[in-house]
Amino acid sequence: MKKHLFTNKIAPVFLCAFAVAVSAKDIKSKPYPLKVCIVAGNKLGSMGKPVTIVHKGQDVEFCCKACINKFTKEPVKYLVKLDAQPAKRIEHTKDSLDVVKARLAKGTAVLIDVREPFEWKDGHIKAATLVPLSDLREAKDDAEFAKKLTKNLPAKKIIYLHCRSGGRVLAATPILRAMNFDVRPLKAGYSVLVKAGFEKAK
DSSP: OOOOSSOTTTHHHHTTTHHHHOOGGGGSOOSOSOSBOTTTOOBTTBTBSOEEEEETTEEEEESSHHHHHHHHHSHHHHHGGGTTSOOOOOOOOOOOHHHHHHHHHHTSEEEEEOSOHHHHHHOOBTTEEEOOHHHHHTOOOOHHHHHHHHHHSOTTSEEEEEOSSSSHHHHHHHHHHTTTOEEEEOSSOHHHHHHTTOOBOO
């Protein structure tokens, strides 16, 4: 059986640094994206297809790449314009379970279980790794944690999240996206995945 991603000895160190990249209020939906480019002021779509980046777990759209460069150099200067704009909801991935299975088999994706340790012990997917949502939410400032976490989670692979019924993955998604991971929350919960053919750990 796979071990918990964070061992008892290193968990306190690991669990603290998420606030470096994301604070507790960042878990909630923020007022992204804007209706206009916060750098140039142009209406999005008026100059062609908007260019999107992920900022603190949410998509922010710009009218061109030049504006993204300006934003990344002085984000605080433009972030004040984010208030009073409609929020973009975090949604479950549209990737089918067959696609998820195929990517896990090819090694181009990983599966993260965000349930709690007691749920994990009662049964879990063989290919999954445990990263409880409670650990992510309770994390406090620790710069070392962010570095160690990136070593345990593959930056260049798709990260699929699952929980019991598809709710907690939506809360975990912005936390991990703030770390610049390609995170895709699954609507299917543990029991659904097992019925769909995902191998259960013995």
